[in-house]
Amino acid sequence: MNRALRIHSYGDADALKIDSIAMPTPASGQVVVHVKAAGINSIDWKIRDGWLQNDFPLPLPATLGVELAGEVIEVGQDVGGFAIGDRVMGPSVGLGAYADFVAIASNTLVKTPASLTDERAAAIPVGALTAWQALFEAGELKRGQTVLIHGAAGGVGSFAVQFARRAGARVIATAQGINAGYLRGLGADEVIDYRTSSFWERAKDVDLVLDLVGGAVLANSWQVLADTGRIVSAAAPDIEAQTPAGKRGIWFQMRPDAAQLAEIVGLVDQGGVKVEVSEVAALGDATAAIERNKTGHGPGKAVILF
Ligand SMILES: NC(=O)c1ccc[n+]([C@@H]2O[C@H](COP(=O)([O-])OP(=O)(O)OC[C@H]3O[C@@H](n4cnc5c(N)ncnc54)[C@H](OP(=O)(O)O)[C@@H]3O)[C@@H](O)[C@H]2O)c1
Incomplete structure (x- = not known):
C-alpha cells in the first residue's frame, strides 16, 4: 500500500x-x-x-x-x-x-x-538550503558583517543563525524570549524578544536582514539597514513592491542543489551544524x-x- x-x-x-x-x-x-x-x-x-x-x-x-x-x-x-x-x-x-x-x-x-x-x-533539506542560499547568494553575506535574522528559531532560521556565525558574521536574532537560550547556543550574538522589544530600536547599521516572517516585521526592518544594506525575504513575495526608494529588497526562493546540500550534510555529520x-x-x-x-x-x- x-x-x-x-x-x-x-x-x-x-x-x-x-x-x-x-x-x-x-x-x-x-x-x-x-x-x-x-x-x-x-x-x-x-x-x-x-x-x-x-x-x-x-x-x-x-x-x-x-x-x-x-x-x-x-x-x-x-x-x-x-x-x-x-x-x-x-x-x-x-x-x-x-x-x-x-x-x-x-x-x-x-x-x-x-x-x-x-x-x-x-x-x-528545505530549511538548510533556504538559509544557505538566502544568506550567501541573495544576501552576499561576508565575514565581519552584521545580519539580523527574523524568525530565527524556526526551521530556516535555526540553520541561518549557525551558517552566518560560521561565516564570521555578527548575528542578531529575533524570536520569542523562551528561545533565547537555544539561539545563543546556535551562535547568536544577540537575541531580541519580539514580544517585549522593538527590534528597530536595538539593531542599527545592519548589512543584511534575513526576513522569515514578513508583514509588520518586514515593514519595520528598512530603518535598521546600513546605507549599503539589503533585506532578503523568503516570506514576502511582494517585497520588491514594498521596497522604499533608495533601499534594496530582494525576494528569495530556494532551489534544490545537491552539491550545496552535500556540503551542509557534511557539516552536520562532522558535528559543526546542529x-x-x-x-x-x-x-x-x-x-x-x-x-x-x-x-x-x-x-x-x-x-x-x-
Ligand atoms: N521562499 C522560499 O524558498 C522559502 C523556503 C522555506 C521557507 N520559506 C518561508 O520562510 C518562512 C519561515 O519558514 P520556517 O520553515 O523557518 O518557518 P517556522 O519554522 O514556522 O519558523 C518561523 C518562526 O518565526 C517566528 N516568529 C513568529 N512571529 C515572529 C515575529 N513577529 N518576529 C520574529 N519571529 C517570529 C516563530 O518563532 P518563535 O517560536 O520564536 O515565535 C517561528 O518559529 C515561512 O514564511 C516559509 O513559508 C520560504
Missing part, C-alpha cells in the same frame, strides 16, 4: 486525508524512495488553506510535502550514483513528499550519512502537526514519521 497525505479541495485541517494511491514508477533520472520521514513546512498549510492557489494552481487531489528522507527501492534509467538500498535525503521538486513511496529526481538527493537518523535528515527536531508525528497525527506549524511550534522543525 502507498499511503499519501492529500488535499482534495482547499480548506482547514479537515481538508487533509490519508489516501491509498498507486505505486510510482521512476521516469528517466528518477529513483523511487521508500519514505521514512518528511519535514513539515509552512507551505503545507499555505497550500492547504488555498493561499497559493492563484500563484501555483494545483491539479487536485494533490499530495503535500516538500522534503523527505528514506531508502531507494528502485532506480530509473540514466541515474548515476544511486543504488537500491541507499539511504537518501533531499527536497522534492514540487510537492509529493508525504507518501510511503515517491518517485523523485535523483539529482536533487544526497546520501544520508550513518550518523543521521531519517527524522533528523528530513529536517534539513539539527533541531521539535516534534516527530506519526502519519495519523500529521494533520495536527501541520496545524501546529501554523499556530506556533517549538524551535527547529517538526517531521512526520512514515
Whole structure:
C-alpha cells in the first residue's frame, strides 16, 4: 500500500486525508524512495488553506510535502550514483513528499550519512538550503558583517543563525524570549524578544536582514539597514513592491542543489551544524502537526514519521 497525505479541495485541517494511491514508477533520472520521514513546512498549510492557489494552481487531489528522507527501492534509467538500498535525503521538486513511496529526481538527493537518523535528515533539506542560499547568494553575506535574522528559531532560521556565525558574521536574532537560550547556543550574538522589544530600536547599521516572517516585521526592518544594506525575504513575495526608494529588497526562493546540500550534510555529520527536531508525528497525527506549524511550534522543525 502507498499511503499519501492529500488535499482534495482547499480548506482547514479537515481538508487533509490519508489516501491509498498507486505505486510510482521512476521516469528517466528518477529513483523511487521508500519514505521514512518528511519535514513539515509552512507551505503545507499555505497550500492547504488555498493561499497559493492563484500563484501555483494545483491539479487536485494533490499530495503535500516538500522534503523527505528514506531508502531507494528502485532506480530509473540514466541515474548515476544511486543504488537500491541507499539511504537518501533531499527536497522534492514540487510537492509529493508525504507518501510511503515517491518517485523523485535523483539529482536533487544526497546520501544520508550513518550518523543521521531519517527524522533528523528530513529536517534539513528545505530549511538548510533556504538559509544557505538566502544568506550567501541573495544576501552576499561576508565575514565581519552584521545580519539580523527574523524568525530565527524556526526551521530556516535555526540553520541561518549557525551558517552566518560560521561565516564570521555578527548575528542578531529575533524570536520569542523562551528561545533565547537555544539561539545563543546556535551562535547568536544577540537575541531580541519580539514580544517585549522593538527590534528597530536595538539593531542599527545592519548589512543584511534575513526576513522569515514578513508583514509588520518586514515593514519595520528598512530603518535598521546600513546605507549599503539589503533585506532578503523568503516570506514576502511582494517585497520588491514594498521596497522604499533608495533601499534594496530582494525576494528569495530556494532551489534544490545537491552539491550545496552535500556540503551542509557534511557539516552536520562532522558535528559543526546542529539539527533541531521539535516534534516527530506519526502519519495519523500529521494533520495536527501541520496545524501546529501554523499556530506556533517549538524551535527547529517538526517531521512526520512514515
Ligand atoms: N521562499 C522560499 O524558498 C522559502 C523556503 C522555506 C521557507 N520559506 C518561508 O520562510 C518562512 C519561515 O519558514 P520556517 O520553515 O523557518 O518557518 P517556522 O519554522 O514556522 O519558523 C518561523 C518562526 O518565526 C517566528 N516568529 C513568529 N512571529 C515572529 C515575529 N513577529 N518576529 C520574529 N519571529 C517570529 C516563530 O518563532 P518563535 O517560536 O520564536 O515565535 C517561528 O518559529 C515561512 O514564511 C516559509 O513559508 C520560504
